[in-house]
Amino acid sequence: MTNTITIKKLTEADYSRWNHYVDNHENATFFHKAEWQSVLQQAFKHKTHFLYAQDGKKITGILPLAQVKSWLFGHSLVSTPFCVYGGVVADNTETETALVQKACELAKELQVDYLELRNRERKNPDWPCKNLYYNFRREIAEDDESNLKAIPRKQRAMVRKSLDLGLETQMDESINRFYTAYSTSVRNLGTPVFSKRYFKTLHRVFADSSDILTISREGELVASVMSFYYKDEVLPYYGGGTDLARTLKGNDHMYWQLMCHAAKKGARLFDYGRSKEGTGSFKFKKNWGFKPEPLFYEYYLVKASEMPDLNPLNPKYQLMIKTWKRLPLFVSQWVGPLVSKYLG
Numbered sequence: 001m002t003n004t005i006t007i008k009k010l011t012e013a014d015y016s017r018w019n020h021y022v023d024n025h026e027n028a029t030f031f032h033k034a035e036w037q038s039v040l041q042q043a044f045k046h047k048t049h050f051l052y053a054q055d056g057k058k059i060t061g062i063l064p065l066a067q068v069k070s071w072l073f074g075h076s077l078v079s080t081p082f083c084v085y086g087g088v089v090a091d092n093t094e095t096e097t098a099l100v101q102k103a104c105e106l107a108k109e110l111q112v113d114y115l116e117l118r119n120r121e122r123k124n125p126d127w128p129c130k131n132l133y134y135n136f137r138r139e140i141a142e143d144d145e146s147n148l149k150a151i152p153r154k155q156r157a158m159v160r161k162s163l164d165l166g167l168e169t170q171m172d173e174s175i176n177r178f179y180t181a182y183s184t185s186v187r188n189l190g191t192p193v194f195s196k197r198y199f200k201t202l203h204r205v206f207a208d209s210s211d212i213l214t215i216s217r218e219g220e221l222v223a224s225v226m227s228f229y230y231k232d233e234v235l236p237y238y239g240g241g242t243d244l245a246r247t248l249k250g251n252d253h254m255y256w257q258l259m260c261h262a263a264k265k266g267a268r269l270f271d272y273g274r275s276k277e278g279t280g281s282f283k284f285k286k287n288w289g290f291k292p293e294p295l296f297y298e299y300y301l302v303k304a305s306e307m308p309d310l311n312p313l314n315p316k317y318q319l320m321i322k323t324w325k326r327l328p329l330f331v332s333q334w335v336g337p338l339v340s341k342y343l344g
Contacts, residue, residue: 005060005095007102010037010050018052021059022089023231030230031083032064035205040066040081042205043198044341049077051102053095061090063099067110070342074308077107078116081344084135084274085295087119100124104300113304119296127298128307134292136272136285137233144260155252155287162253167222169257172212175199178224178238179333181214185240187332190325195337199226199238213261215241215254223250225258233269234262255288 010018015034022028040046046066053061064086069075080086090096100117107115117123120135140147148156172178175196183193203210206228214224225239236258241250259270272290275282286292299307327335 004055005098006054007051007098008054010034010048010052010064012038014052017059018050018062021052021062025089025091028062028089029085030209030228030233030235031080031086032062032089033230036064036080036083037066039198039201039205043195043201044082044344046081046341049106051099051106053090053099055095060092061088061095061099063088063103065103065106067112068342068344069112072339073342074113074304075111076114076116076308077103077110077112078344079103079118083118083344084133085118085120087117087123096123107300107302112302114302114308115300116308117298117300119298120293122296122298124298124300127300130297130299130307131294132276132297133274133295134277134282135274135295136290136292138270138290139268140259140263140270142263142268144263147259147263148256150289152287152289155289158249158252159256162249162256165248165253166217167248167250167253168216169253169261170214170216171261172214172224175203175212175226177214177216177221178212178226181221181224181242181245182226182238182240183333183336184242184329185245186336187327187329188325190320190322192338192340192343193332193336194238194340196333198337202226213254213258215245215250215257217244217248220244222248223254225254227258227262229262229265229267232267233271234258234265234267235271235273237273251284 018034022032037048037050040048046068049065051063052059064080065077066081067077068081088096088099103115179196179199186193209229212224212226215222221242223241223245225236228235228237245251272285274295275285
């Protein structure tokens with residue numbers, strides 16, 4: 001590292017400079033936006049360490065980091081928790097190396113169990129790497145007919161069938177219906193739900209780049225999705241459906257309507273987020289014609305002796321999952337956030 005490069009921590013005063021860098025770097029994503037620092041602090045009270053490299057007065061690289069600490073799941077430093085990917089964005093190898101080195105030093109200083117960098121490509125080949133998640137992304141066209149033809153035949157038939165079931169599409173200003181649909185789905189999967197405060201924070205902080213699309217029939221809630229828009233992409237990041245969604249092809253209808261809506265807004269890439277291989281969501285996204293692309297979650301071990309295994313496929317969590325599925329919805333909405341804030 002040359003003497004001209006310095007590493008600093010992000011403050012609100014530098015949000016515009018940070019975001020200018022993110023907006024103009026081809027490898028930077030929505031999950032690198034400075035506002036994630038506010039979300040993590042406000043919704044979860046997690047300590048953040050958003051690092052940026054500066055050469056003279058110019059930002060030449062960034063690395064958003066946050067601490068997640070609990071007695072049950074351990075202590076980690078992650079880029080970035082609650083996001084599909086994160087990691088370093090830099091102008092050159094020298095800056096990237098400097099930022100990773102600083103992150104490792106910070107991990108040791110904080111005495112975390114491990115540092116986790118969520119990358120879309122392998123960055124640190126000497127580090128342990130978890131190939132658990134896959135990302136699903138593909139281009140979408142301007143017109144609905146082209147997008148419909150791009151969906152494989154069987155899934156296309158499901159979409160067409162949903163169009164004849166009298167479903168209604170609305171854009172919601174409030175998160176209330178969305179939260180009911182989301183928390184119902186997550187509870188049914190046996191996973192702790194996030195707090196309503198988290199989604200209120202997301203909707204407020206990203207007010208100019210998010211929306212909520214909700215599907216109903218005759219006034220009854222069927223499904224809802226919260227999406228983010230960045231550059232030319234749409235990211236349907238959180239969604240779910242009520243018990244009606246399965247019988248009414250609610251999810252098929254919802255994602256088709258979102259694709260049409262996003263295309264009209266100018267989105268040209270649909271990012272379906274991440275899923276674990278062997279899960280229902282993984283199969284669902286493949287059925288839409290999306291090709292799974294591996295994500296590389298790399299670990300720098302500090303106090304830990306091996307990579308963490310905090311995922312529902314871990315056999316030791318099966319009893320907890322079965323119990324969670326039987327909880328009344330209001331109980332899961334109350335208890336879930338006490339756990340999920342540490343499962344980012």
